Amino acid sequence: MINSSRPIGVFDSGLGGLTVVRALLDALPAEDLVYLGDTARVPYGTKSAEVIERFTLEGATFLLSTDIKLLVLACNTMSATSLPALASKLSIPVLGVIEPGAEGACKTSRSGRIGIIGTSATIASQAYRRAILRRRPECQVFSQASPLFVPLAEEGWEETEVALLVARQYLGPLVAQQIDVLVLGCTHYPLLFPTIQQVAGPDIRLVDSATQTAAEVERHLQSTESRNTGAVGSLRVYLTDIPPSFIGMAGRFLGRPVAHVERVAL
Amino acid sequence: MINSSRPIGVFDSGLGGLTVVRALLDALPAEDLVYLGDTARVPYGTKSAEVIERFTLEGATFLLSTDIKLLVLACNTMSATSLPALASKLSIPVLGVIEPGAEGACKTSRSGRIGIIGTSATIASQAYRRAILRRRPECQVFSQASPLFVPLAEEGWEETEVALLVARQYLGPLVAQQIDVLVLGCTHYPLLFPTIQQVAGPDIRLVDSATQTAAEVERHLQSTESRNTGAVGSLRVYLTDIPPSFIGMAGRFLGRPVAHVERVAL
Numbered sequence: 001m002i003n004s005s006r007p008i009g010v011f012d013s014g015l016g017g018l019t020v021v022r023a024l025l026d027a028l029p030a031e032d033l034v035y036l037g038d039t040a041r042v043p044y045g046t047k048s049a050e051v052i053e054r055f056t057l058e059g060a061t062f063l064l065s066t067d068i069k070l071l072v073l074a075c076n077t078m079s080a081t082s083l084p085a086l087a088s089k090l091s092i093p094v095l096g097v098i099e100p101g102a103e104g105a106c107k108t109s110r111s112g113r114i115g116i117i118g119t120s121a122t123i124a125s126q127a128y129r130r131a132i133l134r135r136r137p138e139c140q141v142f143s144q145a146s147p148l149f150v151p152l153a154e155e156g157w158e159e160t161e162v163a164l165l166v167a168r169q170y171l172g173p174l175v176a177q178q179i180d181v182l183v184l185g186c187t188h189y190p191l192l193f194p195t196i197q198q199v200a201g202p203d204i205r206l207v208d209s210a211t212q213t214a215a216e217v218e219r220h221l222q223s224t225e226s227r228n229t230g231a232v233g234s235l236r237v238y239l240t241d242i243p244p245s246f247i248g249m250a251g252r253f254l255g256r257p258v259a260h261v262e263r264v265a266l
Numbered sequence: 267m268i269n270s271s272r273p274i275g276v277f278d279s280g281l282g283g284l285t286v287v288r289a290l291l292d293a294l295p296a297e298d299l300v301y302l303g304d305t306a307r308v309p310y311g312t313k314s315a316e317v318i319e320r321f322t323l324e325g326a327t328f329l330l331s332t333d334i335k336l337l338v339l340a341c342n343t344m345s346a347t348s349l350p351a352l353a354s355k356l357s358i359p360v361l362g363v364i365e366p367g368a369e370g371a372c373k374t375s376r377s378g379r380i381g382i383i384g385t386s387a388t389i390a391s392q393a394y395r396r397a398i399l400r401r402r403p404e405c406q407v408f409s410q411a412s413p414l415f416v417p418l419a420e421e422g423w424e425e426t427e428v429a430l431l432v433a434r435q436y437l438g439p440l441v442a443q444q445i446d447v448l449v450l451g452c453t454h455y456p457l458l459f460p461t462i463q464q465v466a467g468p469d470i471r472l473v474d475s476a477t478q479t480a481a482e483v484e485r486h487l488q489s490t491e492s493r494n495t496g497a498v499g500s501l502r503v504y505l506t507d508i509p510p511s512f513i514g515m516a517g518r519f520l521g522r523p524v525a526h527v528e529r530v531a532l
Contacts (some may be wrong), residue, residue, distance in 0.1 A: 034387045039313075039315060040307065040317050040321075041306065042312075046308075046420075046511065047306060047507050047509050047510055048507050048508060048510065049304075050507075051306050051506075051507040055306075109267060120510065120511065121510075124510060147417060147420075147421060147423055148414075148417055148418070148428075150271055150417075150424070151413060151414055151416075151417045152414070154312075154413075155414055157414070160435075161431060162414075162428060162431050162435065165427060165428050165431060166428055167381050169426075169428065240317075241313050241314050241316075241317040242314060243312055243313050244312050244314065244386070244387075244390060245312065245386065
């Protein structure tokens with residue numbers, strides 16, 4: 001029997017996962033959320049699968065100590081490389097962002113030609129491709145690692161000429177493949193939504209894994225009868241480092257100021 | 267009495283410090299070098315000074331266990347934030363890249379108007395400014411954090427239209443201040459040399475802290491009579507992660523392939 005009043009844990013490599021928190025706050029305002037961002041070791045997207053798996057287990061272990069009822073891996077890189085191994089080790093359910101993103105892409109695409117952008121590690125894992133082909137084996141999936149989008153979003157340069165030029169470089173080959181859906185497979189990319197949409201053009205629908213994941217969490221809580229029936233949820237934020245750029249960045253990703261932050265060591 | 271045949275340790279947050287190794291190999295071919303790159307936690311330039319200091323001590327402790335005679339902090343961010351605290355804890359000499367870079371800038375500048383580019387942490391520390399004003403108090407120092415240059419160099423986009431546009435954005439305000447010297451205060455920036463020089467124009471001399479540091483190491487070994495008198499030195503490379511992009515990146519920074527690499531945990 002699950003105690004529904006326990007919080008939901010959200011784990012990310014840094015601050016980008018606050019875009020998933022934002023979607024969860026909108027979809028499930030009564031839930032208590034505990035966020036962990038491994039800001040001392042961010043980014044994960046350029047590391048080896050082995051190191052990502054080790055760091056993911058360390059973060060999950062910390063979040064388990066806060067008595068969460070469900071763990072959400074907000075980071076696409078973690079979800080793509082480490083979710084099955086992690087889930088087999090934990091006693092609570094673990095949801096990632098890949099399956100919801102793939103589900104959203106498969107439901108949205110008419111032509112079955114789907115593009116994926118993400119970090120180098122996410123693209124190398126082929127996790128999105130597998131999750132899409134499991135649902136719709138006739139699909140054609142085209143992938144493009146887009147690592148520069150992350151520092152562009154962190155620098156606050158999402159809607160600059162530089163961002164437009166970078167987007168043209170990364171998206172050009174996908175657009176040429178006549179995709180009709182593009183999955184934003186990294187927590188940072190929703191900030192680049194207008195720029196990416198401009199370059200992709202009006203015929204390509206963007207699927208954001210953050211909102212898809214919030215919907216999946218809601219379905220999960222519903223089906224396991226573990227929704228929090230309290231009034232208004234809370235948000236606790238734990239970070240492994242609090243860098244000087246934290247306040248500006250956190251505000252941009254979350255869409256509102258972050259009230260309380262605590263530093264922890266993993 | 268220093269045993270001259272002991273190796274020199276070179277510590278960097280990632281692979282960028284291989285530009286310093288390259289300069290050392292050119293200047294001091296008889297020395298044995300032990301390189302440590304903290305690739306599992308790179309970059310340091312966006313972290314807080316407190317976390318950078320902790321990571322720097324952990325890396326230095328590992329290198330000390332390899333019996334080095336001298337420690338070179340190849341990373342500007344480490345040198346700017348952690349060198350004095352680290353030096354007071356170690357029993358061997360520690361050289362950073364800030365003092366040699368500042369020395370080079372002061373010797374090169376005629377007008378005394380000097381520009382500095384570096385990571386956010388390096389610029390925030392004001393270490394270059396202090397080191398320059400200590401030597402030439404009449405100088406005017408203009409600083410600009412340029413964080414996007416690092417991922418551009420790592421992506422191999424050093425000589426693209428994107429790099430040119432980013433360089434114009436960062437360097438524009440410095441050029442407007444009529445600087446006559448620009449210090450490349452990050453190990454990655456030498457890869458962007460042609461692009462930065464193109465944007466800076468012919469009247470601005472670029473000072474690369476890597477070559478300045480190699481010269482300083484040579485002076486130090488000379489004055490302490492601890493040069494290795496052997497024939498040909500060796501290079502051992504230790505990394506905390508070996509990411510898939512390692513071979514390409516290491517080759518670009520070092521200017522030749524890296525022969526042997528070992529993974530270590532700090």
